Amino acid sequence: MESPASPNQRAVGPAIRRGVAGRCPACGKGRLFARFLKPVSACAHCGETLSGHQADDFPAYIVILLLGHILVPTMIEVNSAFAIPVGWQATIWPALAALLALVLIQPSKGAVIAYQWARRMHGFGGKQHG
Numbered sequence: 001m002e003s004p005a006s007p008n009q010r011a012v013g014p015a016i017r018r019g020v021a022g023r024c025p026a027c028g029k030g031r032l033f034a035r036f037l038k039p040v041s042a043c044a045h046c047g048e049t050l051s052g053h054q055a056d057d058f059p060a061y062i063v064i065l066l067l068g069h070i071l072v073p074t075m076i077e078v079n080s081a082f083a084i085p086v087g088w089q090a091t092i093w094p095a096l097a098a099l100l101a102l103v104l105i106q107p108s109k110g111a112v113i114a115y116q117w118a119r120r121m122h123g124f125g126g127k128q129h130g
Contacts, residue, residue, distance in 0.1 A: 010118040019114025020107040024048055026117065032110050039113060052123015053116050059108035063101050066108075071097055 015025035024030040030045035041051040075093060078084065084092070117124045 010120070012115065012118040015114040015118035016111045019110035019112075019117075022106065022110050024050070025114035032113065033106065037106060037109060039109075048117075049123075050113065050117070053113040054122045055109050055112040055116070058112050059105060062108040062112070063104045066104055067097055067100055070100065 010025075014028070018025050018028040019032060021028075022032050024032055024043035024046060026048040027043060027046035030040070030043035030048075032039055032043075032050065034040045039050055039053060042049050071093065075089075079089075116122055
């Protein structure tokens with residue numbers, strides 16, 4: 001049985017869902033990104049400061065992991081079902097990988113930022129060292 005949440009805890013699941021959708025992890029209304037991969041410094045709706053994140057390279061690692069798990073089985077199944085010439089495959093698979101990477105990177109970064117916010121990591125209200 002799960003213990004009741006303390007007033008300082010933030011729900012991780014809803015925050016990550018909001019981050020994946022590109023919304024503020026706190027309210028879910030404001031935009032999380034000002035540009036494609038540049039987060040806003042604060043939510044325009046609720047005023048939550050979002051500049052404390054340290055997503056760094058983790059979203060890219062998540063995308064690489066997802067791409068490997070999506071593309072490798074797909075390539076195996078397509079190659080076993082169809083006789084696609086190697087030249088075409090040399091065009092199709094890298095193009096699909098690039099497209100999927102572009103589609104997955106922003107939601108991955110949003111999820112990482114939202115997770116950090118929910119767990120009060122880095123600049124999101126964690127313990128200050130100093």
